[in-house]
Amino acid sequence: MSEIRPFPNAPQIKLDPRRILVGIGVVFVAIGLFSGIYQVPANSVAVVQRFGGYLKTAEPGLHFKLPWGIDQITIVEVERRQKLEFGTATQGASNPYQYEEDFNEQQREKNMVTGDLNAVLVEWEIQYHVEEPIAYVFNVREPLPTLRDLAEAVMREVVGDRTVDEVLTIGRQEMESKALERLQTLTNGLKMGVRIDQIQLGDVNPPAGVKASFNEVNSSQQERESLINQASGEYNRVVPRARGEAVQKTSTAEGYAAKRVNEAEGDATRFKALLAEYLKAPEVTKKRIYLETMSEVLPSVPGKIILDEKASSFLPLMNLRQPAPQPPAADPKLPAR
Structure with a gap:
C-alpha cells in the first residue's frame, strides 16, 4: 500500500534545532534588555527592590535593572503636591x-x-x-x-x-x-x-430641608457683626475725643488754680510787706494808701471836678457852654407828615 501525501508537490522543510535555540535565545535576550531599561520622571524617584527587598533609590533619568522580575521598581512622585x-x-x-x-x-x-x-x-x-x-x-x-x-x-x-x-x-x-x-x-x-x-x-x-433657616441665621449674625463693628468705630471716634477734651479742661483748670494760688500768695506777701511798713509809720502809710487808692478810683469817675477849699467861687472855672439842644426823635409809630 503506497503512502498518500496531502500536498505531493510541496517542498519538504527541514528544521535545524540549533538555529531554533539560537533564535529563542536572541528573543529572550532582547526582551530582557528592553525590560531592564526604565526611566524615572523629573518630579519622581524610583524605589528599586531585588527579590522584594530594598536595593536603592534611583534619581530622575534613564536607568537599568535586572530583568525577568528580579528587580522591581516603584515610581514615587516626591516633587508634586x-x-x-x-x-x-x-x-x-x-x-x-x-x-x-x-x-x-x-x-x-x-x-x-x-x-x-x-x-x-x-x-x-x-x-x-x-x-x-x-x-x-x-x-x-x-x-x-x-x-x-x-x-x-x-x-x-x-x-x-x-x-x-x-x-x-x-x-x-x-x-x-x-x-x-x-x-x-x-x-x-x-x-x-x-x-x-x-x-x-x-x-x-x-441639609437641604433646613438650609433656608440656616441662611437666615447666618444673615442675622452677619448683621450683628456689622452693627458691632459700627458701634466699635463710633466708640473709637468719640471716646478719644472726649478724653482729649477732658485732658484739655483738666489742664485749663490746673493752670487757673495755679494762677489763683500765685495771685493769692502774691497778695499775701504784698499785704505782709504793707503791714510791716504800717507798723513802722502808721500815718505815712495810711496817707500813701489813701493817695494810691484815689489814683486808682478817680480815673473811673466821669465828670469829676477838683476844687481848692480856699477858692471863693468855682463858676469862672467851669465851662458854661452847653451843646445846642437836639430836636426830639420822631416816634416810629406815628404816621409821617
Whole structure:
C-alpha cells in the first residue's frame, strides 16, 4: 500500500534545532534588555527592590535593572503636591484615589453630625506630598486608601467636637488647623512618609430641608457683626475725643488754680510787706494808701471836678457852654407828615 501525501508537490522543510535555540535565545535576550531599561520622571524617584527587598533609590533619568522580575521598581512622585477630595470630585484627575467615583459614596463622605447633634454637609480636600519614599513604599501596604480613611476619620472627629454654628460660620479656620495637626500626628505614628501640606474646607452647608433657616441665621449674625463693628468705630471716634477734651479742661483748670494760688500768695506777701511798713509809720502809710487808692478810683469817675477849699467861687472855672439842644426823635409809630 503506497503512502498518500496531502500536498505531493510541496517542498519538504527541514528544521535545524540549533538555529531554533539560537533564535529563542536572541528573543529572550532582547526582551530582557528592553525590560531592564526604565526611566524615572523629573518630579519622581524610583524605589528599586531585588527579590522584594530594598536595593536603592534611583534619581530622575534613564536607568537599568535586572530583568525577568528580579528587580522591581516603584515610581514615587516626591516633587508634586497631590490632593485627595472628599464629598466632591474634580474630573480628569491622574490619581485614581483622588476622589470617590460613586456619587452615593461622595454623599456618604460629606454627611456628618456636629457635637450638638445637627446634620451638616461638609466638603473638604487635603493636599500632601511624599516626603520619605522608602517609608511610603514599605511601611504601609496601601498608603493612599489608608490616608483617605485617616483623613475622613479626623474630619468627622473635628466636626463632632463643635457646634453647628461653629462649623457653618466662625470655626472653619480653627477646624482646618486642628484637622491638619491631628492627621499629621497619625501619619507620623504610622511612618507613612507623607507630609500633609494643607487641609481646606470647601462648601459647608446644612441639609437641604433646613438650609433656608440656616441662611437666615447666618444673615442675622452677619448683621450683628456689622452693627458691632459700627458701634466699635463710633466708640473709637468719640471716646478719644472726649478724653482729649477732658485732658484739655483738666489742664485749663490746673493752670487757673495755679494762677489763683500765685495771685493769692502774691497778695499775701504784698499785704505782709504793707503791714510791716504800717507798723513802722502808721500815718505815712495810711496817707500813701489813701493817695494810691484815689489814683486808682478817680480815673473811673466821669465828670469829676477838683476844687481848692480856699477858692471863693468855682463858676469862672467851669465851662458854661452847653451843646445846642437836639430836636426830639420822631416816634416810629406815628404816621409821617
